[in-house]
Amino acid sequence: MSKTRDTFLSIRRKRIIIIVFAFVLYNLVSYIIDPFSAYWKIYFQRDAFDIFLDLFLNFSFCCFISESSIYLGMQLNHYIPWTKSPYRRLLIETGLNFILVMLAIGFFDFLYRFLEMCEACQNVTSSMSIEMQRGYIQWIVVSVIISFMIIGINTCVYLIDNWKNSEIRAAALDQMAVEAELYSLKLQIDPHFVFNNLSVLSEMILKDQQLGYEYAENFSRIYRYMLVNTKKDIISLDEELRFLKSYIFLIKQRIGDGVTFEVDIEKECLGACLPPLTLQLLVENALKHNKTSRRNPLQICIYNNENDELIVENNLLPIENPMSSSGLGLQNIQRRYKLLWQKGVEIDKSNDIFKVIIPLIRA
Structure with a gap:
């Protein structure tokens, strides 16, 4: 536990911050990319339940992207650390995160379609094929941007933690060397x-x-x-x-x-x-x-x-x-x-x- 507290950000704090950051960034970038889309025009015209459900699904999606990216980064830190193979690590982590994003989009797309078939979600018509295509492209782009941002955050945290641990190890080694020297001097006298x-x-x-x-x-x-x-x-x-x-x-x-x-x-x-x-x-x-x-x-x-x-x-x-x-x-x-x-x-x-x-x- 002490080792966890000594890191730049504890695992729990890091996850909460990244999830909130991803959720805010997801909605902000989605709006900036296409502020005049039908989705944003009617956003506040819907009832409170629909808005809450939409926010909940978006938050769940961001949680999945964030948690999977953090978990993937932690596992890769053991097998392909940034300090040993940075280019290989970048390619592998980027590729795996992109695959995870596509899987998440596929799953949540299925979930959205399922909810649309329910009576409580009949307010979406099937005549917006072009709008839906634009929405899918926007969804993929925003999700990939968020995923890459999380990779960047994880990388910065890892490098900062690694630097701090290196400093601590160096100081401890100096202390050990001093102890060994004192021990040998004690033997000499x-x-x-x-x-x-x-x-x-x-x-x-x-x-x-x-x-x-x-x-x-x-x-x-x-x-x-x-x-x-x-x-x-x-x-x-x-x-x-x-x-x-x-x-x-x-x-x-x-x-x-x-x-x-x-x-x-x-x-x-x-x-x-x-x-x-x-x-x-x-x-x-x-x-x-x-x-x-x-x-x-x-x-x-x-x-x-x-x-x-x-x-x-x-x-x-x-x-x-x-x-x-x-x-x-x-x-x-x-x-x-x-x-x-x-x-x-x-x-x-x-x-x-x-x-x-x-x-x-x-x-």
């Missing part, structure tokens, strides 16, 4: 993160200078990646995996055989994109909520499937007294995906497996 890595680094330098050098190199790559890429909306999977490789190196040096990693990504998927730090946040989420021991190691697997999706899964080894978690990392990924790709991140949790399914973005 986290005393535990820095202290643990520096402690491991100092021990390595004393034991194995070459390994200590490699550790320092990977440590610096992680910081550099965070500083450069956290403000981006998306990044290639290839770059993210290179960053993850450095991150895994640090984890393995700290935890050892308590965690194992298996990364199996097809080469065809490396050009696809995803929000930066996605894999790092998911790996960190798995480490934060599970035990890591040599006897029963935490197993983290990262692979793709045939649906152009990335799967990050781990076996469940829940910590007995888990630390309180804000869930910011996983929530940030889910919200950014909905804004970027209009698709959510799937989370599948069973008795022994926790799985996160991430759609890959094709730029």
Whole structure:
């Protein structure tokens, strides 16, 4: 409901306004085209019931034209949006609206003829064939004009709504990027993160200078990646995996055989994109909520499937007294995906497996 209220015109308001507009325009254009026709000359000479019946039928006709045009436009917005195929959309919507107008004219013409046969409607004679032909032509012209006007209104409303939604999405994406950046900065200045890595680094330098050098190199790559890429909306999977490789190196040096990693990504998927730090946040989420021991190691697997999706899964080894978690990392990924790709991140949790399914973005 909130999404409907945020649109330029709500569906109900839009329909009421368009129907009233179509009804007024129908009568106004009909009069302007032929103000001296017999229909308008005797219009106010008829009794009140005939005038009311005529207005009711005209209003019903305008309701049908308006509602069918609005419904058709809403359906086409899903399959052929104006922003993707404007010329094709124009041809299809114009053609379908013209067909609907002709069907409506045929139906209401049958209804008028039926009413003329009733005793209450015997005031119309059958000797006005030329006048009736002119009336039919005028009816078709006015109906087509109204239909095209409604198409124009629907198009303007759609484009305005689309523009507003794009602005909202852009603002939300900026907010998500800021949150991701703040989260990464928080990680960078986290005393535990820095202290643990520096402690491991100092021990390595004393034991194995070459390994200590490699550790320092990977440590610096992680910081550099965070500083450069956290403000981006998306990044290639290839770059993210290179960053993850450095991150895994640090984890393995700290935890050892308590965690194992298996990364199996097809080469065809490396050009696809995803929000930066996605894999790092998911790996960190798995480490934060599970035990890591040599006897029963935490197993983290990262692979793709045939649906152009990335799967990050781990076996469940829940910590007995888990630390309180804000869930910011996983929530940030889910919200950014909905804004970027209009698709959510799937989370599948069973008795022994926790799985996160991430759609890959094709730029």
